[in-house]
Structures are given as C-alpha cells and as structure tokens.
Amino acid sequence: MSHRILLLPGDGIGPEIVAQGRRVLEALRDNHGLDCELDTAPIGGAGYDAAGQPLPEETLAKAQAADAVLLGAVGGPRYDELPREVRPERGLLAIRAELGLFGNLRPAMLYPQLADASALRPEVVAGLDLLIVRELTGGIYFGEPRGVRELPSGERQGYDTEVYSESEIERIARLAFAAAERRQGRLCSVDKANVLESSGLWREVVERVAADYPQIELSHMYVDNAAMQLVRAPKQFDVIVTGNMFGDILSDCAAQLTGSIGMLPSASLDERGKGLYEPVHGSAPDIAGQDKANPLATILSVAMLLRYSLGKSEHAERVERAVGQVLEEGLRTADLQGGSRVVGTVEMGEAVVGRL
Amino acid sequence: MSHRILLLPGDGIGPEIVAQGRRVLEALRDNHGLDCELDTAPIGGAGYDAAGQPLPEETLAKAQAADAVLLGAVGGPRYDELPREVRPERGLLAIRAELGLFGNLRPAMLYPQLADASALRPEVVAGLDLLIVRELTGGIYFGEPRGVRELPSGERQGYDTEVYSESEIERIARLAFAAAERRQGRLCSVDKANVLESSGLWREVVERVAADYPQIELSHMYVDNAAMQLVRAPKQFDVIVTGNMFGDILSDCAAQLTGSIGMLPSASLDERGKGLYEPVHGSAPDIAGQDKANPLATILSVAMLLRYSLGKSEHAERVERAVGQVLEEGLRTADLQGGSRVVGTVEMGEAVVGRL
Numbered sequence: 001m002s003h004r005i006l007l008l009p010g011d012g013i014g015p016e017i018v019a020q021g022r023r024v025l026e027a028l029r030d031n032h033g034l035d036c037e038l039d040t041a042p043i044g045g046a047g048y049d050a051a052g053q054p055l056p057e058e059t060l061a062k063a064q065a066a067d068a069v070l071l072g073a074v075g076g077p078r079y080d081e082l083p084r085e086v087r088p089e090r091g092l093l094a095i096r097a098e099l100g101l102f103g104n105l106r107p108a109m110l111y112p113q114l115a116d117a118s119a120l121r122p123e124v125v126a127g128l129d130l131l132i133v134r135e136l137t138g139g140i141y142f143g144e145p146r147g148v149r150e151l152p153s154g155e156r157q158g159y160d161t162e163v164y165s166e167s168e169i170e171r172i173a174r175l176a177f178a179a180a181e182r183r184q185g186r187l188c189s190v191d192k193a194n195v196l197e198s199s200g201l202w203r204e205v206v207e208r209v210a211a212d213y214p215q216i217e218l219s220h221m222y223v224d225n226a227a228m229q230l231v232r233a234p235k236q237f238d239v240i241v242t243g244n245m246f247g248d249i250l251s252d253c254a255a256q257l258t259g260s261i262g263m264l265p266s267a268s269l270d271e272r273g274k275g276l277y278e279p280v281h282g283s284a285p286d287i288a289g290q291d292k293a294n295p296l297a298t299i300l301s302v303a304m305l306l307r308y309s310l311g312k313s314e315h316a317e318r319v320e321r322a323v324g325q326v327l328e329e330g331l332r333t334a335d336l337q338g339g340s341r342v343v344g345t346v347e348m349g350e351a352v353v354g355r356l
Numbered sequence: 357m358s359h360r361i362l363l364l365p366g367d368g369i370g371p372e373i374v375a376q377g378r379r380v381l382e383a384l385r386d387n388h389g390l391d392c393e394l395d396t397a398p399i400g401g402a403g404y405d406a407a408g409q410p411l412p413e414e415t416l417a418k419a420q421a422a423d424a425v426l427l428g429a430v431g432g433p434r435y436d437e438l439p440r441e442v443r444p445e446r447g448l449l450a451i452r453a454e455l456g457l458f459g460n461l462r463p464a465m466l467y468p469q470l471a472d473a474s475a476l477r478p479e480v481v482a483g484l485d486l487l488i489v490r491e492l493t494g495g496i497y498f499g500e501p502r503g504v505r506e507l508p509s510g511e512r513q514g515y516d517t518e519v520y521s522e523s524e525i526e527r528i529a530r531l532a533f534a535a536a537e538r539r540q541g542r543l544c545s546v547d548k549a550n551v552l553e554s555s556g557l558w559r560e561v562v563e564r565v566a567a568d569y570p571q572i573e574l575s576h577m578y579v580d581n582a583a584m585q586l587v588r589a590p591k592q593f594d595v596i597v598t599g600n601m602f603g604d605i606l607s608d609c610a611a612q613l614t615g616s617i618g619m620l621p622s623a624s625l626d627e628r629g630k631g632l633y634e635p636v637h638g639s640a641p642d643i644a645g646q647d648k649a650n651p652l653a654t655i656l657s658v659a660m661l662l663r664y665s666l667g668k669s670e671h672a673e674r675v676e677r678a679v680g681q682v683l684e685e686g687l688r689t690a691d692l693q694g695g696s697r698v699v700g701t702v703e704m705g706e707a708v709v710g711r712l
C-alpha cells in the first residue's frame with residue numbers, strides 16, 4: 001500500500017527546507033523501496049495568499065486524506081498586520097485541532113559534534129537526550145470562554161480558559177508512558193497543582209494511569225521548578241509530559257539547551273498515529289530565499305514521520321544515520337558551529353541524500 | 357517616625373534565615389540610626405500549626421499594620437497531605453492578595469565572585485543583571501471561575517481562568533517602565549498574544565502606557581521565545597514585565613541562570629510602596645535546623661525592603677556592600693562555590709553584620 005504524504009512548505013524558509021525533506025523522501029522511494037506518493041498544499045501566509053485563509057479548505061481536505069504531513073514553517077512580517085483570525089499561526093492551530101493532533105513529541109538531543117553550540121557548560125549538556133510530550137489540542141490554547149469584554153466600570157478585561165478533561169489528560173499520559181517505556185523508563189509530569197484546579201485533576205489522572213505502567217518511574221514537578229531544573233541539570237530528565245501552554249514554554253527552553261535548534265524535529269500525533277511533522281525552529285524570514293537555512297531539522301522530521309506514521313523504522317534510522325554522517329564529515333550550515341565546511345541548504349540536503 | 361517591620365519566618369529554613377535578616381536590621385537600628393520596630397508572626401505551615409490556617413487572622417492584621425514584611429519561606433513535607441485550602445503556599449497567595457501586592461520584582465544578577473556556579477558558560481552570563489517584574493495578584497492565579505466540574509458524559513473537567521483588566525495591566529506596566537527608567541532603559545513585555553485573548557489586551561495596554569515613557573525602549577516577545585532567549589543570551593534583557601503565571605516560570609528560569617539562587621532576593625509591592633520581601637529560594641526542609649542554609653538572599657531582601665518600602669537607600673547600599681565584602685573575603689555557605697571558607701548560617705549572618 002502506498003503511503004500518502006502531504007507537504008506543507010508554508011512561509012519564509014519553509015519552501016526551501018521542505019524541498020530538501022522531499023528530496024530525502026524521493027530518494028528513499030526511488031532507491032530504498034519506500035512506497036509513497038507526495039503532494040503539496042499551501043498553509044500559513046501562503047494559504048492566505050492563495051485562498052484568503054491560513055488553512056485553506058483544500059489543504060485541510062488533502063491533510064485529512066494523507067497518512068502523514070510534513071510542514072516547514074509559517075509566519076512572516078508580511079502577515080503581521082492581518083487580523084488575528086487569518087494570521088499564519090492560526091493555520092497551524094487549526095490544522096492541529098482539525099486533525100486531532102493531541103500528542104506533540106519534542107525531542108531535545110545534543111549531537112556530540114555540536115556540543116560547543118550550547119550556552120550551557122559542556123558537562124551540563126553533553127549527551128543530553130530528553131523528550132517533551134506536550135498536549136497539543138487542549139488547555140488554554142482552545143478553552144472557552146475566551147475574549148475581551150467590557151466591565152460595568154467601563155474598562156475592558158481579556159480572558160481565556162485553561163481546561164482539561166479526564167479523557168484528554170489520560171490519552172496524553174498514555175502516550176507519554178508508552179514513550180518512556182521505549183526510552184529510559186522515567187517520566188516527569190509537570191503541572192502547577194499548588195495553584196491551578198486543572199493541574200490538580202491532571203496530577204490525579206496521571207497517577208491513575210501510572211498504575212498500568214508499574215515499570216515506569218513517575219515523578220511530578222511544578223512548572224516553575226521544571227524551568228529551573230532544565231537549566232540546572234537537564235540530564236536528570238528522560239520524558240516530560242505536560243499541558244499545551246507549559247509544553248510550549250518548556251519545549252522551547254529545552255530545545256535551546258542544545259544550542260542548535262536548527263537540528264530539532266517534532267511530531268504531532270492523532271489517536272491512530274497519523275501525524276504532522278515539523279522542525280521546531282520558525283520561518284526565519286530574515287534568511288528566506290538565500291539558501292542559508294538548515295534543512296536538517298526538517299530531514300529529521302522526515303525520519304520521525306517514517307517511524308511514527310509509516311512504521312518504517314529502518315528507513316528512519318537510515319535517515320538519522322545519514323544526518324549523523326554529514327555532521328561527522330564536518331559539513332555545517334551557517335547556524336551550526338564547528339565543522340570544516342559551511343554549505344547551503346541545497347548542498348546540505350544533497351549531502352544527506354548522498355549518504356542514505 | 358519609627359518603621360514597623362513584621363518578620364514572618366515560616367517553615368523549613370525560614371526561621372534560621374529570617375533570624376539573620378533580623379540581626380542585620382537590629383544592627384542598623386542600634387548602630388546606624390535606623391528607626392524601626394520589629395515584630396514576628398507565623399505563616400504557612402507554622403501558621404497552620406499555631407492557628408489552623410496558613411495565614412492566621414492575627415498575622416494578617418499585623419501585616420496590614422506594618423510598613424514592610426520580611427518573609428522566610430513556606431512549605432514542607434509535614435504539610436503535603438493537608439487539604440489544598442490550608443496548605444502552606446495558600447498562606448503566601450493569601451497575603452499577596454490581601455495586601456494587594458501586585459508588583460513582584462525579581463532581580464537575577466550574577467555576583468562576579470560566584471560566576472563559576474552557573475550551568476551556563478561564563479561568557480554567556482558574566483555580568484548578568486536583569487530584573488523580572490511579575491504581576492502577582494491577578495491572572496490565572498486568582499481568576500474566576502475555577503474548579504472541577506462533571507461533564508454530561510460523566511467525566512470530570514478541571515478549569516481555571518486567565519484574566520487581566522486594563523487597570524491591572526496598566527499599573528504593572530507603569531511599575532516596570534519606572535524600574536527600566538532607573539536601570540538601562542530597556543523593557544521587554546512578555547505575553548502569548550498570538551494565542552491568548554488576555555495577552556492581546558496586555559500588549560495593547562503596555563503599548564498605550566509606553567507613550568508616557570518615550571525614553572524607554574520597549575519590545576514585545578512571546579513567552580516561548582523568551583524562555584529560549586533567557587537560555588541563549590540572557591544579557592540581552594534589562595527589565596522584563598509579564599503576567600503572574602509566565603512570571604512564575606521565567607523568574608525561576610532567570611534565577612537559575614545565575615546558579616546561585618541562595619543569593620536572590622525579591623520584593624512584592626502594593627500601590628503605595630509597602631511590600632513583602634522574601635528570598636526566591638524555598639524552605640529547603642532537607643537542611644532545616646542544621647545551620648547550613650544561606651542567609652544572604654534574605655539579607656539582600658532586607659536591603660530591598662530598606663530601599664523600596666522605607667526609602668533608606670543608604671542603609672540598603674550598606675547592606676549590599678557588606679554582602680559583597682564577605683563574598684570577596686572568601687566566605688561561602690555550603691550551597692555556594694569557590695571561596696576559601698565554608699561557614700554556617702549564623703556565622704554568615706554575623707560576618708555580614710560585622711561588615712555593615
């Protein structure tokens with residue numbers, strides 16, 4: 001059966017990096033027996049330009065029909081003055097919600113070849129390999145009611161609702177426990193149960209789910225302490241599970257610990273393993289169109305796509321090994337330190353394809 | 357006029373470190389013309405033990421009558437099984453709310469003598485001196501409605517409300533602009549305006565207030581990016597202003613950048629400059645009663661108290677200079693690196709008093 005993969009280049013450097021992701025998929029198809037069909041659609045600012053919406057209907061229909069989606073990045077100064085409802089990031093939030101992509105996996109790992117790039121001391125981050133599991137379709141991102149209202153006094157008040165139901169907490173907890181089983185067996189659940197009611201329920205449900213995973217070592221941490229511990233001693237963590245808002249903050253903090261966010265992929269999964277894959281870095285409009293962007297996070301997102309949505313771990317490992325090899329050979333895009341030769345986006349993509 | 361200062365030792369190491377703060381105040385009173393009266397009351401677990409409540413009525417009455425409050429820390433394993441409403445941290449949240457302490461100032465600065473303690477590379481943090489201004493009596497910490505309800509499906513749902521009114525945003529913004537005026541003149545407002553309605557209003561009001569401070573350079577940053585930038589290049593910041601929840605996370609992250617949270621004071625101010633002062637570290641029950649705790653964050657909180665609530669900047673500087681001097685002489689409590697001699701809580705307090 002042929003796997004349908006939808007490419008969503010998006011804005012800024014998105015088209016350039018997704019082009020290299022496409023190349024890797026095509027090489028696996030042509031030379032390594034990967035049975036796949038590729039299609040492309042606009043999202044974000046490109047969606048707005050094409051169809052007046054950051055998530056055009058046709059793009060959503062194609063994404064619904066696909067087995068997996070590879071996204072570049074959305075957003076850019078050209079779209080900053082648009083009304084909030086049609087801004088590029090609305091396209092991202094909408095596709096997450098429409099596809100039910102509740103489980104966001106954000107690995108933060110430090111490639112030994114790039115250890116010097118971290119702002120942290122080498123001994124604090126050497127060998128770092130942690131996974132943040134972020135709930136992605138609930139919490140304050142989507143909770144109702146939300147809005148701006150006028151108070152009797154005449155002044156305005158802005159409000160949002162943080163909300164989690166037992167079933168939402170349970171399914172993200174199960175995803176995180178399962179991930180911990182495949183790793184070092186340690187899960188840290190992050191909340192603010194000393195202040196928030198929703199966190200109280202979160203903690204209770206995570207505890208309940210833990211009964212089904214007796215071999216996993218579960219701990220709980222308040223979000224403020226988690227932010228501290230990530231900076232103090234990040235290697236204490238194996239898997240972290242948390243809600244949408246805390247996950248947004250902590251995963252970016254964790255990504256930055258590596259010093260090379262140009263290297264970090266992510267996966268957003270639905271209940272059946274279908275997923276959207278994207279680099280954690282943004283659309284970098286300042287370097288768009290200059291063949292400077294690092295395509296490796298996108299290529300590593302392809303590896304996650306192969307592993308999680310297509311069940312092709314061997315192809316995934318082939319991609320990851322090829323990336324390791326080009327680093328080992330000293331190739332670097334401009335954002336990366338060390339190495340012996342700075343190459344552009346296209347050359348880096350070609351190099352990876354050459355090592356597959 | 358005599359200044360009334362209320363001491364709230366609290367739990368864990370609280371009593372030991374506040375005892376050293378008291379000593380500094382007494383020395384200033386006895387030898388340096390500071391006109392003050394000191395009183396003490398229980399809060400947190402100690403409040404629960406004494407009066408069945410983490411903020412006993414008598415403690416609140418004394419705090420209301422005082423010109424400034426010095427707090428140690430609250431919480432400990434003895435109180436972990438109590439119902440949420442009487443847990444130690446409820447005492448802290450209650451006193452903030454009751455006294456209207458909306459403006460939380462959390463400086464994160466790296467003492468040159470302690471630069472080695474940071475998990476970050478020396479060049480990234482050397483000379484770090486940033487101030488986080490956190491809104492402390494609003495947002496999701498206190499927003500209504502909040503609770504756990506049963507859905508028609510029978511499952512439970514936990515919910516909290518993030519809420520900010522124009523006047524709440526305006527007063528914290530003014531406090532932050534004023535702080536930036538006394539510092540390097542740069543203010544970064546942190547929100548999540550691409551997702552939250554309350555953040556949209558936050559950004560709008562901060563922009564409006566900015567018109568009154570034309571000499572301040574204002575920027576805006578999303579909270580996820582702020583967490584990244586704190587790790588990547590913390591020295592880019594002068595003053596950060598943000599809401600209660602984001603401030604909780606970012607201020608702990610910023611504190612940890614220094615590697616010496618045993619050195620960091622904080623101030624929580626009301627509309628007229630009355631304040632509660634406390635170290636940012638916690639109650640450290642594991643070392644309580646062993647004369648191991650670092651009293652310097654508490655002593656530096658005394659300095660903030662003198663400056664902000666009593667208008668005694670000369671006394672404040674005297675205290676800060678004395679702290680710098682004991683570090684310079686090589687004295688260290690066990691949590692601090694470098695130095696030539698490890699001393700206990702009492703000896704460290706005595707040393708500071710000796711250098712006043």
Ligand SMILES: CC(C)[C@H](C(=O)O)[C@@H](O)C(=O)O
Pocket residue numbers: 089092093248550551580
């Ligand atoms: C662009 C923004 C809406 C998005 C988020 O907050 O989820 C981004 O920061 C991310 O983490 O993917």
Ligand SMILES: CC(C)[C@H](C(=O)O)[C@@H](O)C(=O)O
Pocket residue numbers: 194195224445448449604
């Ligand atoms: C103890 C807790 C309720 C408190 C908070 O979240 O405000 C603490 O983390 C702080 O930052 O002072």
